[in-house]
Amino acid sequence: MSRMELYSPEGLRIDGRRWNELRRFESRINTHPNSCDGSSYVEQGNTKVICMVQGPMEPSSRSQADSAGATIEVNLSVASFSTFERKKRSKSEKRMVEMKATLERTFQQSVMxxxxPRTLISIDIHVLAQxxxxxxxxxxxVTLALIDAGVAMYDYVSCISVGLHDQTPLLDLNGLEEQDISTLTxxxxxxxxxxxxLMLEDKMPLDHLESTLGIAIAATHRIRDLMDDEVRKHGNLRSSKLAKN
Structure with a gap:
């Protein structure tokens, strides 16, 4: 697919969105109440992810115990049917290892x-569609599942991807756009x-970086509001059930 097809002269993208429009965002928490301490399901466009959190709990080995605080461990599983190419993805794939390490670093800083101390918080992520x-x-x-598990965090961590097509920033990239332009998450x-x-795949001109970041930050605030709505809705549902009992 050529670069010109990604963004039409009329200002429309492949899926009909404008440059600053988000894809459909849906989220649910407490999706697996009987199998883990906290769980969530997120859809961003056609990307679908399930997350389950266990802990804080006692680690299985002493090497995982940190007297200063909890250890965050992320396990990533990508379904073979998550893309059009049906292939088994190894956990040792370079991109999988990078994303696992990035998520562990991010939430090691965002969780209190x-x-x-001396506990393990295990996060299992299952990618159903990419x-x-x-x-x-x-x-x-992960943010929603940790909140559902009652793990103390400094605040929501809300994320979005953004790219640069020539000199036009494109918000919340889909799969076809990611293949052709630089992606910043x-x-x-x-x-x-x-x-x-902050993860940048490929290169991005420095003179466009600040404006692209500003657009992406505003979008994450919108994502944060949508996640907060779901948490509050679930909280109200729980409190109404308790009131009835």
Whole structure:
């Protein structure tokens, strides 16, 4: 697919969105209440992710115990049917290892780990479908699952991907756009401008970086509001059930 087809002269993208429009975002928490401490399901466009959190719990080996705080461990599983190419993905694939390490670093800083010394927080992520913005979708799912598990965090970590087509920033990239243009994934803490996550794949001109970041930060605040709506809705549902009992 040529670069010209990604963004038409009329200002429309492949899927009909404008440059600053987000894809459909849906989220649910407490999706697996009987199998883990916290769980979530996130859809960003056609990218679908399930996340399950166990802990804080006692680690299986002493090497995982940190007297200063909790250890965050991420396990990543990508379904062979998640893309059009049906192939088994190894956990040792370079991209999988990079994303796992990025998520562990991000949430090691975003969770109040000092409250849970000598414990392990295990995060299992299952990717059901991939269509761009995978790292952002996974990070959003982890945030919701940790909140559902009652793990103390400094604030929401809301994530989005953004790219640059010639001189036009494109927000919330789909799979076809990611193949053709440089992709920047950012995660922001709450409604601040503090970055919890930043990953740039390929190159991006430095003179466009600041404006692209500004657009992406504003979008993460919108994602944060959508996640907060789901958490509050679930909280109200739980409190109404308790009131009835």
């Amino acid at each position: 780990c000092h409250l849970y 269509d761009g913005g995978l790292l952002a979708s996974m990070a959003n799912a 950012i995660g922001v803490i709450g409604k601040t401008e503090k970055l919890a996550l």
